[in-house]
Amino acid sequence: MHRGWLVVPLAAALTATACGSGTTTTKTEKSQETPIIALFLPESKTTRYEAFDRPLFEAKVKQLCAGCKVLYSNADQDAAKQQQQVEAALTQGADVLVLDAVDAGAVAPLVNQAKQKKIPVIAYDRLISGIGYDYFVSFNNVRVGEMQGQALLDALTARGTAAKGKVVMIHGSTTDPSSADYKKGAHNILDGKVQVGREFDTPDWSPDKAQQEMEQAITALGRDNIVGVLSANDGMAGGAIAAMKRAGYKQLPPITGQDAELAAVQRILTGEQYMTIYLDIRAEAEKSAELAVAAVKGEKPAAPTTVNNGTADVPAFLLDPIAVTADKVKDTVVKDGFYKAADICTAEVKGACAKAGIQ
Numbered sequence: 457m458h459r460g461w462l463v464v465p466l467a468a469a470l471t472a473t474a475c476g477s478g479t480t481t482t483k484t485e486k487s488q489e490t491p492i493i494a495l496f497l498p499e500s501k502t503t504r505y506e507a508f509d510r511p512l513f514e515a516k517v518k519q520l521c522a523g524c525k526v527l528y529s530n531a532d533q534d535a536a537k538q539q540q541q542v543e544a545a546l547t548q549g550a551d552v553l554v555l556d557a558v559d560a561g562a563v564a565p566l567v568n569q570a571k572q573k574k575i576p577v578i579a580y581d582r583l584i585s586g587i588g589y590d591y592f593v594s595f596n597n598v599r600v601g602e603m604q605g606q607a608l609l610d611a612l613t614a615r616g617t618a619a620k621g622k623v624v625m626i627h628g629s630t631t632d633p634s635s636a637d638y639k640k641g642a643h644n645i646l647d648g649k650v651q652v653g654r655e656f657d658t659p660d661w662s663p664d665k666a667q668q669e670m671e672q673a674i675t676a677l678g679r680d681n682i683v684g685v686l687s688a689n690d691g692m693a694g695g696a697i698a699a700m701k702r703a704g705y706k707q708l709p710p711i712t713g714q715d716a717e718l719a720a721v722q723r724i725l726t727g728e729q730y731m732t733i734y735l736d737i738r739a740e741a742e743k744s745a746e747l748a749v750a751a752v753k754g755e756k757p758a759a760p761t762t763v764n765n766g767t768a769d770v771p772a773f774l775l776d777p778i779a780v781t782a783d784k785v786k787d788t789v790v791k792d793g794f795y796k797a798a799d800i801c802t803a804e805v806k807g808a809c810a811k812a813g814i815q
Contacts, residue, residue, distance in 0.1 A: 491523065492524070492525050492527050492550045492552075493554065493752065494529070494554065495510070495526055496530075496531065496538060496555045496580075497509060497510060497529070497530045498530075498531050498558045498582070499530070499531065499558070501662065502689065502691055503717050508738070509581075512742060513744060517749060520745065521749045529542075531558050533660045534558065535631070537558075542570075546569060546570065546575070550575060551752050552575065552577075552752055553567075553578065554744050554748050555580060556582055557579070559631040567584060570589075577591075579594075580593055580744050581594050582634050583633045583765050586766065587767055588770065589768075591771050591772070592770045593740055593747065594634070594740065594772070594773075594774060595735055595740070595775045596777065597637030598637045598644070599641060599776065600714060601637060601639060601643075603733060604638070604688070604714065604733060605646045607779055608685075609645060611710035611730050611731075612683060612684050615683075618649065618650055621680075621681045621684075622651045622653030622654075622677055622681055623652050623682075623683065623685070624653055624669075624677075624684075624685045625639075625646075625655040626656050626685065626688065627656060627657050627658060628658055632661070635661075642688075646686070650683075654672070661689060662691075662695075666687065666696055667698050668695075669696075670685070670699035679705065682709055683709050684709045685709060687711055688714060690713035690716070693720060693729055693732075696711060710730035711729050712729075712732070713729055713731065715733070716734040716735070716780060718795055722808075724780070725785060725805055726805060727782070730781065731780060734789055736775055761774060782808075783812065785812055785814065786812055786814050797809065797815055
């Protein structure tokens with residue numbers, strides 16, 4: 457399932473040898489029986505975090521460092537709660553922080569607290585701004601938006617509707633810098649080629665709020681004047697689809713997504729959703745775990761590139777996203793084992809699975 461990095465990283469220092477269960481010397485020069493790696497995820501509405509990111513990260517840490525403990529926290533989209541979680545982890549003696557920030561523009565003071573204690577920080581999935589730190593592990597997020605925009609444009613062109621109506625753009629939360637990258641990428645492709653009727657930034661990436669936004673767009677623009685929907689992820693796509701069904705659409709316009717959620721893959725096969733972006737979360741989680749274990753051992757592997765966060769050039773590992781339409785489900789998420797055919801091909805989807813050659 458592993459996808460290639462933008463540049464092959466220098467990972468010679470990372471081996472599958474478990475850390476000893478005895479005393480370990482970290483970069484903080486603190487000796488303790490159990491090295492602690494603290495993992496902070498931002499929310500649970502997006503199914504990937506609890507279903508994939510957390511278990512994949514924990515499994516890789518266990519493989520590489522049998523004596524390491526993963527201290528896990530989910531902030532439930534609450535920045536104040538995440539602050540308390542990070543501060544608690546620092547108090548408990550965390551040796552490394554792997555932080556997927558609820559509000560990536562507001563956690564610099566927390567990162568600074570860790571730096572003062574000489575505790576390495578890895579920004580996971582979302583780029584933390586305002587301060588320098590050790591690593592950033594994510595995807596090429598502008599490319600994600602470009603792929604969504606191109607897929608939507610291709611679908612509209614194939615239907616002959618690109619110039620016959622308006623597009624609704626449903627972006628993610630403004631507290632997530634990745635959302636701004638997705639938006640930028642989508643506009644790179646769509647500007648000048650389609651007419652944007654309504655555009656939203658969706659608090660908390662909430663599917664319910666996306667549904668409300670889509671309802672507002674339908675009311676403002678008229679049902680028959682909307683020819684496509686650019687949704688930044690699958691959960692919000694589901695909300696937008698619910699709004700369109702409620703409004704009485706006989707044929708849904710093409711709609712994009714991201715994360716290859718199971719429900720979205722099923723919608724793509726049945727024709728309700730046009731595409732999703734498949735992110736190799738395994739590679740992202742495992743690379744972060746490798747870096748965290750290396751940090752526990754006092755090692756600092758070289759990164760293949762850097763990303764500027766407005767304050768510093770942060771060493772970065774970036775994965776390429778993959779666009780998935782109905783004809784590509786079999787050779788991506790099924791082939792990689794992201795989902796089993798039996799998980800996808802429920803009774804309602806069985807016929808669509810057969811058409812796509814998924815058994």
